[in-house]
């Protein structure tokens with residue numbers, strides 16, 4: 137047998153082995169996962185966002201900056217004509233968990249942030265067999281200053297979340313699950329419809345496991361809150377809303393918080409960073425046309441309600457109304473990449 141033929145066979149076998157490993161990692165995880173529907177509370181009398189911002193109770197919102205992810209920003213843009221004009225900003229993207237503190241219903245999180253493993257390892261707690269995926273496809277490196285992990289910041293706040301509402305299940309949003317679950321065995325994990333079917337969210341990273349019980353939001357009967365479409369009033373009092381924004385992932389969800397210092401839109405990765413939001417460039421994802429449509433809804437909302445602060449998935453927020461810093465870390469000054477004071481309504 138010729139040498140080149142042997143090499144071809146060897147490479148072919150390696151390829152098949154990698155694909156098999158990926159499938160096992162993915163579907164092995166999915167087996168046995170328990171999913172239960174989210175039981176939405178009875179509808180309040182709040183019919184519009186103007187109603188919500190005028191009448192709903194306000195809750196404390198603390199955005200926890202748990203580290204950075206170094207990843208080529210262009211990878212996150214969908215195939216939009218304006219994407220070609222993007223001059224990559226070298227500023228590292230941040231990985232957030234958002235703490236919502238309700239006076240009656242206690243603490244919940246939006247996304248889980250990074251755990252302490254990321255302070256000493258650029259792969260953090262990502263399971264070893266899956267690390268090659270980070271190298272091959274995501275080119276991502278994580279950094280974290282000691283003490284900025286999600287658990288340390290929750291402890292500093294004296295917070296004890298009973299649930300995590302996920303924008304989606306990509307690894308930079310799920311990395312805090314093992315630590316949070318270990319601290320609170322009854323922690324509720326809440327995700328968008330069919331999000332667990334999103335292949336990329338399941339790639340054996342070790343955060344989402346078959347022995348977990350997941351609660352799924354269902355937007356089918358939810359109130360239509362124009363221009364955002366179906367919205368779930370999570371606590372039933374208008375203080376915290378889940379919005380369906382699919383496209384970056386199958387069941388992607390964004391959130392509106394009627395926060396103490398003014399309403400905030402947490403876009404999640406329906407738009408990763410401020411340039412993309414400001415230039416109407418939808419994200420890459422499972423369905424880019426759908427993702428663009430979701431972004432258009434978010435932009436229409438920001439336009440109609442210019443006092444709403446927009447917090448994109450991986451950057452400090454855009455908005456003119458917030459009196460204080462939007463991002464806090466223990467002992468740190470607010471981290472605010474350039475451009476954070478641009479009023480949202482001023483870009484078009």
Ligand SMILES: [Zn+2]
Pocket residue numbers: 306308309405449450
């Ligand atoms: Zn992300």
